[in-house]
Amino acid sequence: MKTAMWAALAAAAGLALVGPAGAQTPRAGGPETIRFTGAQWWTPQGFAGGDRYVRGGVFVAPTKGARVVDLAGAFVVPAFGEAHNHNLDTPELAKSVSDQYLANGVFYVKNPNSRAAFTPAARALLNRPDTVDAKFSMGGLTAEGGHPIRLYGFLSRFSGKEQPGEAFEGDAFHVIRTAADIEPALGKLQAQGAEFVKTYLLHSEQYDARKDDKAHYGMRGLDPKLYPAIVKAAHRRGLKVSVHIETAADFRLAVASGVDEINHLPGYMWASSDTAQTYTITPADAHAAARAGVVVVTTTVVTNGINLPPARKAQIKAVQTANLRLLQAAGVKLAIGSDNYMQTSRSEIENLAAMKVFDDATLLRLWVETPKVSIFPNRKVSCLDRGCEADFLALSADPTKDIAATKAIKAAWKDGAPLTLVPVQGSVIPGAPGGGGHVH
Ligand SMILES: [Zn+2]
Structure with missing residues (x-):
């Protein structure tokens, strides 16, 4: 359902969802502007308050009439x-x-x-x-x-x-x-x-x-x-x-x-x-x-x-x-x-x-x-400022005080749209025990 929706959006924007090697990742995210409010935003110097706006999968300048999403006191970090x-x-x-x-x-x-x-x-x-x-x-x-x-x-x-x-x-x-x-x-x-x-x-x-x-x-x-x-x-x-x-x-x-x-x-x-x-x-x-x-x-x-x-x-x-x-x-x-x-x-x-x-x-x-x-050194990732990709996590506690708070993901957005997260299991490989692996 979600994939079908994105495929339709991407098709409308003239984007291919699957690219060849090295192709630009398609930047989905609709034409609507979203104003995120009620959050603390990560910077390399610490968290800062204020509203942030997203349109077309990137952070943009403040816009009137934006749809409001209240992050309810979350600590937001880049993915x-x-x-x-x-x-x-x-x-x-x-x-x-x-x-x-x-x-x-x-x-x-x-x-x-x-x-x-x-x-x-x-x-x-x-x-x-x-x-x-x-x-x-x-x-x-x-x-x-x-x-x-x-x-x-x-x-x-x-x-x-x-x-x-x-x-x-x-x-x-x-x-x-x-x-x-x-x-x-x-x-x-x-x-x-x-x-x-x-x-x-x-x-x-x-x-x-x-x-x-x-x-x-x-x-x-x-x-x-x-x-x-x-x-x-x-x-x-x-x-x-x-x-x-x-x-x-x-x-x-x-x-x-x-x-x-x-x-x-x-x-x-x-x-x-x-x-x-x-x-x-x-x-x-x-x-x-x-x-x-x-x-x-x-x-x-x-x-x-x-x-x-x-x-x-x-x-x-x-x-x-x-x-x-x-x-x-x-x-x-x-x-x-x-x-x-x-x-x-x-x-x-x-x-x-x-x-x-x-x-x-x-x-x-x-x-x-x-x-x-x-x-991806050539992409605007790892940041939450204007022009940065809107790929972020809303955490319920401050991860600079306790890194374990990075597990408390209340919401996640990628390419400017909310993600549905599946529960974390012991191992990323279905049926396999945690830990171990092969060193390349
Ligand atoms: Zn390796």
């Missing part, structure tokens, strides 16, 4: 983002997973590695007024025997037809063996509709030792000598570059090579012989990332799902905390991402709250600004 998750990857689950994101207040999702075989059909169900807006990289660039090749072999068991990971080359990942492979892989990605490029660096400081070692199958990444050329070639094509990293050396190489986004903090998982030094970012690394405008995605929650002794997890959390504090102090742009297949970025917010790295007002700001910082 949240998820900067790293792979769970919007199949058409079978896309709509129900999208519903769970919306119910958590997350309207924008970035998927840094998806199968080209499935993504177009999943994408066709998304980027609508009543679903999340999602961005996809398609398969990432890795080395022979690199991550995530082994992972896709493992995942194939669940499809009923087990195959070696290598069977998914050109679909779930692209192998860069020599410099001559760079342009063809990027050309293929663009033809498949990639909206950015995902790359893999894993213990790049040990590249030579790992590259032909069977013990490190699936636990290695791109050749650090080729890496700067890969980033440059993607940029020449107008594609931003995200990177999976493991170590502080990977972080340093990524920043020096000009990447746009780092998908993890170093050291979400440590090999048994490692020490904190392998994963600790230096002040010089942090300042270089800040100067280059590199975005760092947090993904601290993935550590909780890995089977490690409690003492090792405590060491990991201590390094994550130190790295986050250093990055924050240096002015590096942080984005909230969970990489938690069974959950949304709310799981990352809850983990960060438990780690007590940031106060609640800062945590809220990071989640609110994740869409602008990481997902």
